[in-house]
Amino acid sequence: MGRLFWKFFILVWLAQLAVMCALGALFWLARERQDASAVAAGPMATSEVRTAALLLEYGGTEGFARWGRGFPGPLVLAVDAAGRDVLGRPVPPEALAQLRELEIRYPGAPEIRKVAALDGAHYTLFSLGGEPGRGGGPRGGPSPGWMRGLPPPPELAATLAGSVLTALLLALYVAKPIRSLRHAFAAAAEGDLERRVGPEIGARRDELAALGRDFDRMAERLQASMTAQRRLLHDVSHELRSPLARVQAAVGLLRQEPERLAAMTERIEGEVARIDELVGELLTLSRLEVGELGAPREEIDMHELVAQVIEDVRFEAEAQGSEILWQEGARAVIPGVPRLLHSAIENILRNALKHAGSGSIDVESDAGGSPPQYTLRVLDEGPGLDPAELEQVFTPFFRGQGAVGSGHGLGLAIARRSVEAHGGTIRASNRAGGGLSVEIVLPARSAQPRGGGG
Amino acid sequence: MPNILLIDDDRDLVALLRDYLSRDGFTVTAVGDGAEGVAEALSGRYAMAVLDVMLPHMNGLEVLRRIRHESTLPVLMLTARGDDADCVAGLELGADDYVAKPCTPRTLAARLRAVLRRTTPAAGERGGGPLSCGALRMWPQERRAQFEGRPLSLTSTEFSLLELLLREAGRPVTKGELSEHALGRPLGKHDRSVDVHVSNVRRKLGTLADGRSRVQTVNRVGYQLIRE
Numbered sequence: 001m002g003r004l005f006w007k008f009f010i011l012v013w014l015a016q017l018a019v020m021c022a023l024g025a026l027f028w029l030a031r032e033r034q035d036a037s038a039v040a041a042g043p044m045a046t047s048e049v050r051t052a053a054l055l056l057e058y059g060g061t062e063g064f065a066r067w068g069r070g071f072p073g074p075l076v077l078a079v080d081a082a083g084r085d086v087l088g089r090p091v092p093p094e095a096l097a098q099l100r101e102l103e104i105r106y107p108g109a110p111e112i113r114k115v116a117a118l119d120g121a122h123y124t125l126f127s128l129g130g131e132p133g134r135g136g137g138p139r140g141g142p143s144p145g146w147m148r149g150l151p152p153p154p155e156l157a158a159t160l161a162g163s164v165l166t167a168l169l170l171a172l173y174v175a176k177p178i179r180s181l182r183h184a185f186a187a188a189a190e191g192d193l194e195r196r197v198g199p200e201i202g203a204r205r206d207e208l209a210a211l212g213r214d215f216d217r218m219a220e221r222l223q224a225s226m227t228a229q230r231r232l233l234h235d236v237s238h239e240l241r242s243p244l245a246r247v248q249a250a251v252g253l254l255r256q257e258p259e260r261l262a263a264m265t266e267r268i269e270g271e272v273a274r275i276d277e278l279v280g281e282l283l284t285l286s287r288l289e290v291g292e293l294g295a296p297r298e299e300i301d302m303h304e305l306v307a308q309v310i311e312d313v314r315f316e317a318e319a320q321g322s323e324i325l326w327q328e329g330a331r332a333v334i335p336g337v338p339r340l341l342h343s344a345i346e347n348i349l350r351n352a353l354k355h356a357g358s359g360s361i362d363v364e365s366d367a368g369g370s371p372p373q374y375t376l377r378v379l380d381e382g383p384g385l386d387p388a389e390l391e392q393v394f395t396p397f398f399r400g401q402g403a404v405g406s407g408h409g410l411g412l413a414i415a416r417r418s419v420e421a422h423g424g425t426i427r428a429s430n431r432a433g434g435g436l437s438v439e440i441v442l443p444a445r446s447a448q449p450r451g452g453g454g
Numbered sequence: 455m456p457n458i459l460l461i462d463d464d465r466d467l468v469a470l471l472r473d474y475l476s477r478d479g480f481t482v483t484a485v486g487d488g489a490e491g492v493a494e495a496l497s498g499r500y501a502m503a504v505l506d507v508m509l510p511h512m513n514g515l516e517v518l519r520r521i522r523h524e525s526t527l528p529v530l531m532l533t534a535r536g537d538d539a540d541c542v543a544g545l546e547l548g549a550d551d552y553v554a555k556p557c558t559p560r561t562l563a564a565r566l567r568a569v570l571r572r573t574t575p576a577a578g579e580r581g582g583g584p585l586s587c588g589a590l591r592m593w594p595q596e597r598r599a600q601f602e603g604r605p606l607s608l609t610s611t612e613f614s615l616l617e618l619l620l621r622e623a624g625r626p627v628t629k630g631e632l633s634e635h636a637l638g639r640p641l642g643k644h645d646r647s648v649d650v651h652v653s654n655v656r657r658k659l660g661t662l663a664d665g666r667s668r669v670q671t672v673n674r675v676g677y678q679l680i681r682e
Contacts, residue, residue, distance in 0.1 A: 242464055245556035249470035252559035
């Protein structure tokens with residue numbers, strides 16, 4: 001058990017003890033007050049009152065007063081009809097009221113006596129003190145006065161045990177989830193993100209449980225992102241290794257046949273360029289990964305941007321006998337980073353070009369809806385993808401079954417990161433008539449229906 | 455000229471390696487796909503296969519499992535440098551050795567030769583007669599072994615390891631000697647190849663009546679075949 005548990009336990013227990021003591025004191029005080037101001041009953045009181053009555057009757061006020069001073073017994077009062085004590089001592093009004101009531105309800109009760117004193121005045125005598133049947137009354141009881149009002153030892157022990165138990169349970173209730181959280185945090189700090197506190201918390205619903213669930217969510221996200229990072233790193237190293245292996249093979253061949261210098265040098269240059277390109281793409285990807293949206297956002301006119309991308313790619317398309325056809329619907333303005341959106345759309349277009357062969361590529365764009373959205377679709381007439389690969393096509397270094405050409409498999413991954421960084425979505429699907437369709441949907445600032453020509 | 459099967463999906467690299475190895479005295483056939491690789495490897499036309507671990511569609515380890523299911527053809531794995539898990543997994547599945555990629559073609563050729571030399575021992579190398587110890591009998595000339603009267607299927611590396619242990623039965627053999635003899639290279643730092651091969655051999659030989667392995671580890675020295 002940790003410090004917190006003990007602190008909590010001791011605090012709760014002390015609080016309980018304090019409450020118990022306060023309550024006990026209250027009861028005791030109430031009893032004391034009642035004792036001091038009530039008409040005493042029981043055999044002791046009866047005998048006291050009888051003695052006092054005899055003294056007052058035959059010894060007069062003098063004798064009664066002397067007896068009263070003689071020993072420190074209970075106070076026996078003798079009140080006249082007006083409620084004044086014969087010796088002028090104070091009479092608690094509660095006692096007087098009780099006396100009057102008793103006289104009416106139990107006429108002739110042995111604890112109350114009426115006598116005619118020597119001077120002929122009538123007095124009612126009674127003793128002030130404890131309740132009937134409570135341990136022998138005020139004089140010579142079995143326990144000292146300060147203990148009256150406290151329960152006897154077995155009950156006291158049970159109460160104490162109960163308070164310890166509840167304090168313990170309460171402390172456990174608070175300390176346990178904190179302890180399991182602490183262990184989970186320690187494990188996470190050691191790099192073990194497998195650990196979850198959910199099962200230990202169970203169905204509990206309070207702030208501690210919420211904290212635990214938040215921790216679980218955090219661990220899950222961290223784990224997912226670390227797994228992704230690790231996979232990316234693994235893929236990157238493999239991807240870098242392939243051109244390096246070719247460089248090494250080329251160098252080996254060059255040593256073996258120095259006369260192939262020109263061919264091998266060209267080869268090595270090509271591979272080095274490839275490595276350079278890969279590193280560049282990786283940097284783009286990692287910048288997107290950390291969210292390079294610190295870059296200033298601009299109002300991007302999508303018509304201009306798409307037109308520019310198509311213009312850039314058109315030359316290569318024509319070179320392989322393909323053409324790009326753009327069907328434009330409503331136009332839109334999007335808040336974003338132009339460079340990122342440009343590379344996203346260019347990558348999608350280049351990917352289509354790679355698979356299109358000499359077939360044409362259709363670009364469809366439209367905007368509308370509320371809130372306004374901009375939709376861009378790039379459709380090719382290539383072989384399409386295996387349905388199982390449609391989702392994977394956006395993961396870094398993915399290459400489809402019919403992988404062709406020299407790509408690294410980073411283009412569409414970059415496109416996805418960039419679209420998602422703009423709050424949009426990207427989706428790949430197979431066209432009914434064959435070929436792949438890649439669709440991006442971006443939240444737009446405004447959409448205008450296409451005016452006039454354009 | 456030894457016929458080598460190269461299973462790797464990197465066409466450019468394969469072309470370069472083929473050029474190099476051909477000039478170095480090998481005949482090279484290359485395939486870029488795992489399934490095709492298995493079929494070729496089992497065709498019986500090759501003296502040895504070089505297998506890349508990272509293959510599309512069918513993982514190189516799976517290709518190796520399928521080859522080993524039916525054949526003891528010597529296999530050299532090409533693994534990613536630093537990926538020890540792949541190396542150990544490959545050796546456990548019965549690869550004869552591995553080379554970390556990227557490697558120089560010279561290293562690759564040297565490894566190929568080392569494995570091939572063991573597979574086809576020069577005539578007159580060591581005593582030719584059958585060796586035996588307990589229920590184990592080996593015919594080094596024929597690369598054939600028997601255990602408890604049944605033929606024992608061993609990869610070329612496992613055969614060489616066991617042959618050396620059998621020749622020295624009852625005496626410990628160091629890991630260095632085992633590496634030189636069976637892998638044709640000195641024992642590297644942190645190199646677990648010998649241990650993995652020995653554990654494969656142990657599995658194939660079963661245990662003694664008292665539950666002990668027939669091949670005992672001799673702490674800080676190496677291994678020893680128990681003389682029954």
